[in-house]
Amino acid sequence: MSAKDPRLLVRPAPLLKQSLTTSMAMRDVVLALAPATLAGIWLFGLGALLVLSASIAGCLLTEWAFSPPDERRAKMRDGSGFITGLLLGLTLPPGLPMWMAFLGGVVAIGLGKLIWGGLGYNLFNPALVGRAFLLGTFPVAMTSWSVRSDVTSFFDVPGSILAFPFMHPGYDGVSAATPLGLMKFQDQSTPLWDLVIGNTGGSIGETSGLLLILGGVFLLVRRDLDWRIPASTLLATAVFSLVLFLVDAERFPGPLFSIFSGGLLLGAIYMATDPVTSPMTPWGAWIFGIGVGLLVVLIRVFGGFPEGVMYAILLMNAATPLIDRYLQPRVFGKGIKTE
Amino acid sequence: MALKTKALATLFRRSFAHGVHPNDHKVLTAELPVQRMPFVGRYVLPLNQHLGVPAKPVVMPGQRVHRGQRIAEPAAFVSTSLHSPVTGWVRAIGRRRAPGGQFSQAIEIEADPYATQRLDVEHLPSWRSLSPDEFVSVLQDSGIVGLGGAALPAHVKYSLREGVRIKYLIANGAECEPYLTNDHRVMVERTDALLRGIEILQTRLGAEETIIGIERNKPDAIESLRRRIRSGQSIRVEPLRVKYPQGDSKMMIKSLLGIEVPAGLHAADLGIIMNNVSTIAAIADWLDSGMPYIDRMVTVSGPGVERPSNLVVPLGTPVREVLRFCGGLSPDTREVIMGGPMMGTPIASLDAPVIKSSSGILAFTAAETARPREYPCIRCGRCVEACPYFLNPSRLARLAKARMYEEMKRIQVTECVECGSCTYSCPSGIPIVQLIRTAKRALRSHKRGGS
Numbered sequence: 001m002s003a004k005d006p007r008l009l010v011r012p013a014p015l016l017k018q019s020l021t022t023s024m025a026m027r028d029v030v031l032a033l034a035p036a037t038l039a040g041i042w043l044f045g046l047g048a049l050l051v052l053s054a055s056i057a058g059c060l061l062t063e064w065a066f067s068p069p070d071e072r073r074a075k076m077r078d079g080s081g082f083i084t085g086l087l088l089g090l091t092l093p094p095g096l097p098m099w100m101a102f103l104g105g106v107v108a109i110g111l112g113k114l115i116w117g118g119l120g121y122n123l124f125n126p127a128l129v130g131r132a133f134l135l136g137t138f139p140v141a142m143t144s145w146s147v148r149s150d151v152t153s154f155f156d157v158p159g160s161i162l163a164f165p166f167m168h169p170g171y172d173g174v175s176a177a178t179p180l181g182l183m184k185f186q187d188q189s190t191p192l193w194d195l196v197i198g199n200t201g202g203s204i205g206e207t208s209g210l211l212l213i214l215g216g217v218f219l220l221v222r223r224d225l226d227w228r229i230p231a232s233t234l235l236a237t238a239v240f241s242l243v244l245f246l247v248d249a250e251r252f253p254g255p256l257f258s259i260f261s262g263g264l265l266l267g268a269i270y271m272a273t274d275p276v277t278s279p280m281t282p283w284g285a286w287i288f289g290i291g292v293g294l295l296v297v298l299i300r301v302f303g304g305f306p307e308g309v310m311y312a313i314l315l316m317n318a319a320t321p322l323i324d325r326y327l328q329p330r331v332f333g334k335g336i337k338t339e
Numbered sequence: 340m341a342l343k344t345k346a347l348a349t350l351f352r353r354s355f356a357h358g359v360h361p362n363d364h365k366v367l368t369a370e371l372p373v374q375r376m377p378f379v380g381r382y383v384l385p386l387n388q389h390l391g392v393p394a395k396p397v398v399m400p401g402q403r404v405h406r407g408q409r410i411a412e413p414a415a416f417v418s419t420s421l422h423s424p425v426t427g428w429v430r431a432i433g434r435r436r437a438p439g440g441q442f443s444q445a446i447e448i449e450a451d452p453y454a455t456q457r458l459d460v461e462h463l464p465s466w467r468s469l470s471p472d473e474f475v476s477v478l479q480d481s482g483i484v485g486l487g488g489a490a491l492p493a494h495v496k497y498s499l500r501e502g503v504r505i506k507y508l509i510a511n512g513a514e515c516e517p518y519l520t521n522d523h524r525v526m527v528e529r530t531d532a533l534l535r536g537i538e539i540l541q542t543r544l545g546a547e548e549t550i551i552g553i554e555r556n557k558p559d560a561i562e563s564l565r566r567r568i569r570s571g572q573s574i575r576v577e578p579l580r581v582k583y584p585q586g587d588s589k590m591m592i593k594s595l596l597g598i599e600v601p602a603g604l605h606a607a608d609l610g611i612i613m614n615n616v617s618t619i620a621a622i623a624d625w626l627d628s629g630m631p632y633i634d635r636m637v638t639v640s641g642p643g644v645e646r647p648s649n650l651v652v653p654l655g656t657p658v659r660e661v662l663r664f665c666g667g668l669s670p671d672t673r674e675v676i677m678g679g680p681m682m683g684t685p686i687a688s689l690d691a692p693v694i695k696s697s698s699g700i701l702a703f704t705a706a707e708t709a710r711p712r713e714y715p716c717i718r719c720g721r722c723v724e725a726c727p728y729f730l731n732p733s734r735l736a737r738l739a740k741a742r743m744y745e746e747m748k749r750i751q752v753t754e755c756v757e758c759g760s761c762t763y764s765c766p767s768g769i770p771i772v773q774l775i776r777t778a779k780r781a782l783r784s785h786k787r788g789g790s
Binding site for chain 1: 359361440517589599600601602603604668670671672673674675676678680681682683684685686687688689703707708710711712714715716717718719720723727728729730731733734750751754759760762763764766767768770772773776
């Protein structure tokens with residue numbers, strides 16, 4: 001090799017790489033969630049933004065604090081902590097005290113992700129671990145749904161949001177039940193159109209079905225999403241609730257209401273599809289989605305809480321390793337009869 | 340309407356499942372007619388340019404050899420001959436660096452600058468008169484290897500087991516590796532040689548039909564072949580979807596015939612023989628005019644090359660000379676690849692010689708060689724959707740990192756053909772196929788050591 005030859009790299013093939021990276025995929029998810037997030041902030045006022053910021057801050061700070069110093073930059077840049085915080089925030093009631101949201105973020109990343117070994121190793125969806133913790137610890141705050149009374153109060157932040165940590169929050173905002181709560185406890189239905197555009201009570205990000213679907217379509221187009229999981233989840237929810245609806249239309253909600261109410265769309269499109277905690281193989285994805293759908297209907301109809309998406313996804317997360325073990329695709333050329 | 344449905348069905352049928360879609364970059368050289376590379380001073384000819392046992396030299400240092408003269412003979416059945424690409428003198432027989440970086444025995448020839456370099460071909464008996472065994476041995480004398488990449492000596496496929504009847508001959512013109520256009524140019528410029536080779540092989544094998552599979556991005560090759568096929572010939576040209584690895588033999592059989600070759604069996608067991616189009620043209624050259632395999636068609640391309648070209652290069656020519664003929668490397672070149680970018684090998688030194696499997700010489704700059712930092716696997720499943728053999732590369736990579744090789748064997752790692760689609764598609768930048776390759780090697784050496 002002469003002196004003027006360039007220094008050549010030698011490494012094993014393949015020597016081409018498709019340009020998509022993990023952090024780009026994460027950015028897509030944030031972009032997909034942006035419309036629903038903005039709608040949530042608009043619907044519930046500035047307080048919602050504060051709650052979201054608190055949960056994101058909780059996640060990022062925990063990730064930062066528990067990473068080795070030389071990996072911190074990379075860990076912050078992969079975007080996964082931000083998404084966990086955002087998803088957690090979107091599942092929280094808009095009037096939740098900020099310190100609770102922050103604590104939820106800490107638990108989501110700490111217990112949901114880091115103790116498993118970090119990104120890619122956790123069994124359960126971190127955002128939902130954080131939410132499950134909050135629901136178990138602060139059941140009253142987690143089920144108090146404040147709403148904005150009118151357009152002028154955008155900048156009015158409910159006092160509960162700024163409550164001092166570990167003090168009684170004192171709910172003073174206008175409170176309303178979620179469509180699922182109304183259905184469960186007062187046998188009262190909500191017009192479908194209100195559900196589609198998000199004109200109801202509920203968690204910050206779960207109300208606008210239309211915008212959530214729009215983001216999902218964006219992710220599908222960008223191929224960041226396994227379409228089988230939302231498809232099977234929604235289909236299974238629709239089918240199971242249709243069966244119940246046909247048995248007794250008075251007692252059980254119809255399939256469309258089941259799909260557009262509560263956190264189902266948010267869960268099916270953005271949380272059940274978390275690649276880390278869902279099956280990798282096509283058939284596995286179908287089983288997973290059907291399981292989520294069935295559990296959602298069962299918990300909503302027969303459980304103590306009006307909503308069941310979170311537990312449904314967490315339970316199916318637990319089943320993922322087993323599904324992956326038994327539902328591998330047939331290897332090319334294997335199991336073929338030879339004459 | 341019915342026609343449209345049929346066209347759609349064809350579109351879907353003419354492919355295999357999974358695979359990846361890299362940008363093919365063939366536009367750099369696809370239209371360029373083949374040029375002949377001039378002779379240079381020194382040639383290095385490794386004795387193991389083919390799969391199997393290295394050839395045995397039949398010349399001595401100092402001896403004068405002429406172009407096309409046999410300089411090494413097959414040392415076993417899976418081995419082939421080697422011929423001198425130039426008239427000149429054998430300067431040395433000894434250890435030289437092969438393109439892969441390892442040392443191997445090689446014959447070094449110094450060209451005679453005053454020789455005419457005319458090719459004096461020997462006369463072969465007519466291929467029609469040969470017995471099957473003679474045909475195989477005549478083919479072994481040619482030095483031709485499978486030019487699609489594996490470099491299996493060409494005669495091996497034609498030594499059929501007793502009772503095997505060949506129904507289809509498949510000419511593989513997929514050329515699914517990005518950048519490469521040498522098979523393309525063979526199909527366009529040497530259409531008649533290819534068709535002649537098909538005629539010979541089809542007659543010898545008694546095959547009912549020949550199918551030429553070509554990816555749709557080579558319409559001129561498809562057109563040119565279709566025009567020259569005579570009406571009486573049972574040769575069919577099938578355009579295929581542009582998808583990597585369309586040229587993998589089992590994928591191609593799936594695409595063309597819809598048959599899934601069972602694991603552990605060869606295409607010949609199902610009555611199919613497949614050869615690369617360039618191999619078939621080379622076989623025609625040998626059987627018709629006695630021209631041994633001494634010149635390799637090479638695509639010189641990539642952003643680091645000043646003048647991308649399709650060249651006919653005598654075997655043994657140093658890469659340095661080939662690149663010089665193409666205007667040299669741009670100063671920001673980071674990587675020079677021999678072969679295609681998906682399955683080729685980067686060379687450490689420009690002194691590496693062109694060998695029988697050097698389908699391409701590609702120079703990549705910083706833009707192509709940059710790799711993002713490796714992130715943990717997030718189980719996104721893109722590799723699972725890329726693997727044409729329906730393996731689970733993510734799981735294999737995890738097991739390989741933990742050195743759980745026996746478990747990998749249980750989930751069929753041995754079926755992997757190392758096409759690299761998994762690594763190509765991984766957004767976390769995990770070197771999946773590289774890990775699998777290491778594991779396969781460990782499993783092989785373990786097996787050898789154990790028995």
